[in-house]
Amino acid sequence: MKLTEMEKIPNFTNHRYVIRMMDPADWLRHYNEGGEVVNDFILPRGPRQQDEFSDTVYHAGTEVGYHWHEKGFETFEIAKGSVDCVVNGVHFVAKAGDLIHLPPFTAHGFVFLEEDTIWRELFQEIDMSGGILEKNMVNDYYEPCKEDADFMKMYRTGKLVARQKPAAWNDAPVDHSQVFQCRTPDFAWVRHEGPGYALQLKICKFETAGCKEIWHADLKKGLKAAFDYPHKGYDLYYVQHGKLKLTVCHTHAEAKPQTFIVEDETIIDIPPYHTYTVEVLEDTALYNYGGYHDLQACLEDLRAVKENDPAQVENKEDLLRFLRKYQVYATDLVWQPE
Ligand SMILES: [Fe+2]
Incomplete structure (x- = not known):
């Protein structure tokens, strides 16, 4: 095939935002x-x-x-x-x-x-x-x-x-x-709770030589989160069970939002520099296997700042600047229970 013919083929990367682990159509490779x-x-x-x-x-x-x-x-x-x-x-x-x-x-x-x-x-x-x-x-x-x-x-x-x-x-x-x-499911190095969510730190950064920390999250129906900052690194979630609406704001395939309904035994894999929102449609349990953030340090420091110098993070811009120092890019987190 000539270069000029190749140029006519539409761009594709074959990246999957949503991988259903029990569906052979989503398997990358399979060995018996x-x-x-x-x-x-x-x-x-x-x-x-x-x-x-x-x-x-x-x-x-x-x-x-x-x-x-x-x-x-x-x-x-x-x-x-x-x-x-x-x-x-x-x-x-x-x-x-x-x-x-x-x-x-x-x-x-x-x-x-x-x-x-x-x-x-x-x-x-x-x-x-x-x-x-x-x-x-x-x-x-x-x-x-x-x-x-x-x-x-x-x-x-x-x-x-x-x-x-x-x-x-x-x-x-x-x-x-x-x-x-x-x-075990009860184990947590530390726990953080807020309206509509409960987090357990399962594996710390020191246990992976700084590669990543692993969190388990229980999310309540009605929780909405936006990640609308173009972050470095992959955001990676493993949904054990529940139901989420994932909207990837601008995908590689099209310059407009794509929406996915995510249910049990599914991986969400968001590449760098993508923005997205998550809406919890049914109570959901998931692991955050994502790579770059220092969420534990962030939550601990945020607690200290809120207690001792709340003015530092009172307005939204200051709060977001604070979070981004730790590669934490959740820009909105609201829970609207029925
Ligand atoms: Fe092994």
């Missing part, structure tokens, strides 16, 4: 791995390989051997089912609604206890999908090399490192709420 099925939704982005997002769905009895990573962060949400886990030598059973956060050198192994266990994965600094693709290529094209010790030594460099299966597998499991790496 035997004991498991992997569906990729977002590939790693930026120099720190943030936001890589996938599902792995397991048959009952599938095992992931005990291992650690020398680099990168794994955050798993158990969306459905239960999982027999050993993390850093502690045996426990993780249940639906738990979030398991694993920094480097945290050893972990799993046995999936129920058919159809859904394990939702957020990775930083790992490029898991790239690794799986490479593994599949070795399987498809270089099978004999797997018998070659030198090849395997080269191939394994920098990848996950198998660890000795710990005796703890045979111990009685401790309660999952007792395990530091397992964040």
